Structure formats: structure tokens, C-alpha cells
Amino acid sequence: MTEAGRHRLVDAPLAPPAPAAGLLDVLGRRxxxxxxxxxxxxxxxxxxxxxxxxxxxxxxxxxxxFWFVFGYIIGRGTVDKYAVHVFCGLIVVHFFTExxxxxxxxxxxxxxxxxxxxxxxxxxxxxxxxxxxxxxGPQLVILTVVCLFCGWVPDPLGMLAFALALAIIAVLGTxxxxxxxxxxxxxxxFASAVTILTNFVRFGVPMIYPxxxxxxxxxxxxxxxxxxPIADAVLLVQRAFWVGSTDDPDATIAEQIxxxxxxxxxxxxxxxxxxxxxxxxxxxxxxxxxxxxxx
Amino acid sequence: MxxxxxxxxxxxxxxxxxxxxxxxxxxxxxxxxxxxxVKGRDISDTFSALDDVTFTVEQGExxxxxxxxxxxxxTLLKLINGVMKPDTGTVLTxxxxxxxxxxxxxxxxxxxxxxxxxxxxxxxxxTEAETxxxxxxxxxxxxxxxxxxxxxxxxxxxxxARLGFAVAIHVDSDIFLADEVLAVGDRPFKRKCMEKMxxxxxxxxxxxxVSHAAGSVRKMCxxxxxxxxxxxxxxxxxxxxxxxxxxxxxxxxxxxxxxxxLGSDV
Ligand SMILES: Nc1ncnc2c1ncn2[C@@H]1O[C@H](COP(=O)(O)OP(=O)(O)OP(=O)(O)O)[C@@H](O)[C@H]1O
Ligand SMILES: [Mg+2]
Numbered sequence: 141m142t143e144a145g146r147h148r149l150v151d152a153p154l155a156p157p158a159p160a161a162g163l164l165d166v167l168g169r170r171x172x173x174x175x176x177x178x179x180x181x182x183x184x185x186x187x188x189x190x191x192x193x194x195x196x197x198x199x200x201x202x203x204x205x206f207w208f209v210f211g212y213i214i215g216r217g218t219v220d221k222y223a224v225h226v227f228c229g230l231i232v233v234h235f236f237t238e239x240x241x242x243x244x245x246x247x248x249x250x251x252x253x254x255x256x257x258x259x260x261x262x263x264x265x266x267x268x269x270x271x272x273x274x275x276x277g278p279q280l281v282i283l284t285v286v287c288l289f290c291g292w293v294p295d296p297l298g299m300l301a302f303a304l305a306l307a308i309i310a311v312l313g314t315x316x317x318x319x320x321x322x323x324x325x326x327x328x329x330f331a332s333a334v335t336i337l338t339n340f341v342r343f344g345v346p347m348i349y350p351x352x353x354x355x356x357x358x359x360x361x362x363x364x365x366x367x368x369p370i371a372d373a374v375l376l377v378q379r380a381f382w383v384g385s386t387d388d389p390d391a392t393i394a395e396q397i398x399x400x401x402x403x404x405x406x407x408x409x410x411x412x413x414x415x416x417x418x419x420x421x422x423x424x425x426x427x428x429x430x431x432x433x434x435x
Numbered sequence: 436m437x438x439x440x441x442x443x444x445x446x447x448x449x450x451x452x453x454x455x456x457x458x459x460x461x462x463x464x465x466x467x468x469x470x471x472x473v474k475g476r477d478i479s480d481t482f483s484a485l486d487d488v489t490f491t492v493e494q495g496e497x498x499x500x501x502x503x504x505x506x507x508x509x510t511l512l513k514l515i516n517g518v519m520k521p522d523t524g525t526v527l528t529x530x531x532x533x534x535x536x537x538x539x540x541x542x543x544x545x546x547x548x549x550x551x552x553x554x555x556x557x558x559x560x561x562t563e564a565e566t567x568x569x570x571x572x573x574x575x576x577x578x579x580x581x582x583x584x585x586x587x588x589x590x591x592x593x594x595x596a597r598l599g600f601a602v603a604i605h606v607d608s609d610i611f612l613a614d615e616v617l618a619v620g621d622r623p624f625k626r627k628c629m630e631k632m633x634x635x636x637x638x639x640x641x642x643x644x645v646s647h648a649a650g651s652v653r654k655m656c657x658x659x660x661x662x663x664x665x666x667x668x669x670x671x672x673x674x675x676x677x678x679x680x681x682x683x684x685x686x687x688x689x690x691x692x693x694x695x696x697l698g699s700d701v
Contacts, residue, residue: 148639150494150530150609154439154446157517157528172557179543179550256541257558258517258532428520431513432457 229347243317369408453524499656530609540599544588
């Protein structure tokens with residue numbers, strides 16, 4: 141073989157081989173992201189007979205339990221259409237806790253890949269978020285059916301509120317998942333801590349209790365409660381679905397929904413975006429040591 | 436920082452004053468750490484896996500990377516393919532990289548062979564259409580039969596390596612890294628691998644070949660780099676390099692020649 145025969149001109153710059161643009165790299169590799177998301181989804185129901193039907197059974201049973209235990213036995217149902225009220229919160233809380241929990245474990249769970257392949261590691265927490273988002277689908281179907289049954293008609297502002305809520309949780313969840321997925325590589329304690337942490341989330345949002353209760357008890361300080369982005373997201377979803385399902389929507393809005401909810405919502409989204417930026421910085425600092433710590 | 440413009444258009448790999456330390460942790464739990472601290476023992480220590488390594492590789496060269504166990508060969512390949520970043524110094528590469536590191540590919544144990552082929556190919560930068568087009572050829576090369584549809588966690592180490600190698604050679608790469616690829620394959624597969632790697636070399640792709648078998652290095656490579664405890668001990672012609680690591684000390688009988696070329700254990 142002559143030297144000339146072997147010659148191959150490579151039309152690419154001489155550059156560091158490791159991906160360095162973080163979340164931006166993830167955006168550029170959508171096909172890989174799609175594969176990761178698809179495999180997570182199919183892995184969840186692998187070896188199960190009913191398969192995807194569980195995605196419907198699970199939220200339905202939760203809806204039933206809340207309606208039965210709180211609304212019926214304890215008589216806690218001080219608000220109209222209490223089950224819908226709870227379910228709106230449940231969708232948000234589930235989306236958040238699933239993203240946070242699965243995202244935190246995502247890098248360790250994929251260590252076989254991370255140890256040997258060069259790829260943006262941000263891929264894994266982002267994929268976890270998308271999988272959780274995907275599971276919002278069946279819950280949304282159930283919610284819509286129940287709401288239509290209650291005489292709900294979609295309104296543009298409500299749909300905007302819903303989209304805003306999803307965006308808040310998607311960004312916030314990704315930010316936290318990103319930070320903790322890296323930390324979890326160094327100490328697996330983080331995954332356990334996150335599990336406990338997420339158990340408390342449902343009590344910090346107006347899901348089991350109505351927002352009026354907070355307003356009455358805390359008065360002026362109710363404002364602080366609204367600095368919790370997850371609480372804002374729950375209220376936004378309730379504005380989108382629950383309000384229209386009640387007997388008197390106008391009264392419900394006046395009584396149960398804070399006046400500047402959309403402003404708080406936009407603020408929560410901006411805050412979450414800033415947190416995502418911080419998370420990326422933290423991740424980049426920890427990232428270098430991740431492959432060697434995974435053995 | 437190293438300036439990429441300082442190198443010619445034919446430079447394929449630049450490793451410039453690269454060092455990589457690992458932290459050795461002796462204790463993992465809080466209890467163990469507390470005990471160690473009370474007894475005044477070290478909790479952790481750093482270990483220099485690569486120490487000021489410098490060399491450049493031109494496009495189309497095939498490098499034999501040799502050295503004793505633990506000398507840092509796999510670590511160096513991880514820096515070249517971008518899995519790890521150097522602590523100090525710079526690594527630059529030109530074009531797409533594919534290959535195997537430390538015998539196995541990055542496969543997910545719970546996924547089937549088929550799913551792993553797609554995932555692995557995507558990570559290596561292949562598009563969906565490209566993978567579909569090459570899928571049959573990949574499967575044919577790996578030749579693992581029905582096991583394609585079972586989780587790779589259940590594969591024998593030979594099957595695991597076959598599938599990994601099959602995907603890697605189908606990537607249209609400019610740099611190919613082969614870390615002990617022949618270590619676990621059976622004889623027919625080893626022969627097939629050698630042929631394939633020669634094809635890769637002859638097509639002008641840069642080849643970095645890690646092996647303990649002097650014969651196969653002699654056959655495959657036109658330059659040898661020897662690592663010694665993380666430092667470059669030798670960088671030059673093949674025969675001298677092999678003499679340097681003293682791998683051909685014991686005389687090889689002619690009938691063993693092929694075994695040696697196929698990279699059987701030394
Ligand atoms: N993640 C890690 N953490 C700590 N030490 C590590 C890690 N990875 C590798 N090392 C150490 O770095 C050194 C070099 O390892 P490496 O795998 O590069 O050796 P090698 O030359 O490929 O050896 P072999 O011929 O056995 O494959 C070894 O001493 C190993 O123990
Ligand atoms: Mg090795």
C-alpha cells in the first residue's frame with residue numbers, strides 16, 4: 141500500500157473531542173434524545189401484560205382515592221368538584237416528582253454508556269423530563285373527559301395558563317434533575333434524599349387543601365406561598381381545568397384564584413430559567429469527574 | 436492552550452502535555468471514613484494515570500499503543516475519544532471517532548442487541564437512515580444469531596465484543612480506536628477483525644491499536660508508542676518499539692506465528 145493510496149482528506153477542524161456546549165449539544169442531537177426517551181418509555185412497562193393501560197389505571201385510581209377518602213369519608217371537600225381540584229394538583233406534582241426523581245438517578249442508571257461513550261451527559265436528565273412529560277398525556281386525557289362531563293369549556297386564557305404551568309415544571313424539574321444527577325454520581329445519598337424531599341411537595345401546593353385556606357390563614361404572607369413555582373403551576377392548571385368545571389366559574393375565580401396569578405406564573409418561569417442556567421454551570425464543573433467515578 | 440492552527444491540515448490527533456490524575460478512594464461510607472480518620476489513615480490519594488504525555492498523529496497513520504497493564508493505555512484512549520477530559524494539557528482530534536475501549540462497547544445491559552445497535556450508532560453520530568441502511572451488514576458481521584433480540588447483559592463476553600466491534604467498524608469514522616479488540620473473540624472472529632482493521636487502515640483512516648500481542652502490532656502498525664506508568668517511554672518504529680517492551684524475547688516458533696498475529700494472549 142503506497143502512502144498516496146492511503147491518503148484521506150478530512151474536512152473537519154482540529155478540535156477537542158469532548159462535547160462542551162452542554163444543553164445546547166442536547167438540542168443538536170434530537171435523534172439520540174428520541175431513542176433515549178423511547179427506550180425509557182418502553183422499559184417502564186417491559187414484561188407487563190396490560191402494558192400502557194397502566195398509565196391510565198394509575199392516575200384513575202389516585203383520582204378515586206382522593207375523591208373517596210377526602211371528599212366523601214372525611215368530608216374535606218369544602219370546594220366544588222373537589223376531585224378535579226385535587227387531580228389538577230396531582231398532574232403537576234407527578235410531573236415534577238417524576239422528573240426530579242428519575243432525573244437524579246438518570247446518569248448512574250446509564251453508567252454503562254457514560255463510562256465509554258462521548259456524549260453530552262445532560263442528555264439523560266433531559267430525557268427523564270421528557271419521559272415524565274409524556275406520561276402527563278394519559279392524565280390529561282382523563283382530566284379532560286372528567287371536566288367536559290362537569291360542563292367545562294376550554295378558554296384561551298386557561299389553555300395559556302396550562303401551557304405556562306407545564307413550562308414552569310419542565311424547566312424547574314430539568315434544572316434540579318441536572319444538578320442532582322451529577323451530585324448523585326459522587327454520593328448516591330442524593331437520590332434517597334430527593335425521594336424524601338419530593339414526598340413533601342404535595343403538601344406545599346394547593347392540592348389537598350384549597351388556596352383560600354392559605355389566604356385566610358396567612359393573610360399578607362400568602363404572597364410568600366406564591367413564590368413557590370410548583371404552587372403557581374398547580375394554581376395555573378386549576379385555573380385552566382377546575383375553574384370551568386365548577387358550578388359558578390366566575391365566583392370560583394374571585395374566591396380561589398389569586399389576582400396576579402399569571403404574573404406570578406411568568407415570574408416562576410423566569411426564575412426557573414435562571415435556575416437552569418445555574419444548574420448548567422454546576423453540572424459543567426462536576427462533569428469532568430463523572431466518568432471515572434462511575435466504576 | 437494549544438492552538439489548533441499551529442498544526443497542519445493532515446494532523447489527526449494532537450496530545451499535548453496531557454496529564455490525568457485519578458482519585459483513589461479507600462473508604463466510601465461515612466462510617467469507614469470516620470474510622471480511618473480516627474486511626475489517622477489516608478482517606479484518599481491521587482494517582483497519576485497519565486503524566487505529561489505528548490505526541491501527534493498524522494491522518495492515516497496507524498499507531499500501536501503498547502505498555503504493561505495499568506500503564507494508562509485505556510485512559511489515553513478515553514481522552515482521545517472524549518469520554519474524559521485531561522486535567523492539564525490539550526487533546527485535539529480531527530473528524531469522527533469510533534472504536535472500542537477496554538474490550539467492550541458502551542452497551543446498556545438491559546437493552547436487546549438490536550436496541551443497543553441503534554443507540555450505540557446514534558451516540559457515535561449515525562443518523563437513523565444511515566443505521567437502517569447498515570443494520571443488516573452490522574448484524575451479519577457480528578453473527579450472533581437469535582441473541583440479537585435478547586438483552587446484552589446476558590451475552591457472553593465474546594458476543595458482547597463482536598456486536599460492539601460490528602457497530603464501530605460501520606461508522607464512517609476518520610479515527611478508529613481499537614483497545615484489545617481481539618482479546619475475547621474466537622479464532623474465526625479474530626481473523627475477520629484483523630482483515631477489517633487492515634481495511635480501515637488502508638482506507639486512510641487513523642488507527643490507534645492497543646495490543647499486548649507483538650505479532651499483530653507488527654502486522655497492523657507503522658509506529659509504536661509505549662506507555663510506562665503514564666509516561667511516553669518510546670515513540671518510533673515498530674520493531675524497535677516491540678524490542679523496547681521486550682515482547683519478542685521468547686522466540687516464537689513458526690507454527691505459533693499466526694496465533695501471535697491474531698493477538699492471542701502472550
Ligand atoms: N476510574 C478510575 N479510578 C481510579 N483509578 C483508575 C480509574 N481508571 C483507571 N484507573 C487507574 O489508572 C491506571 C491506568 O489504567 P488503564 O486502564 O488506562 O490501563 P491500561 O494501560 O489500559 O491497562 P491494561 O493493559 O490492563 O488494559 C490503572 O492503574 C488504573 O487502576
Ligand atoms: Mg486497558
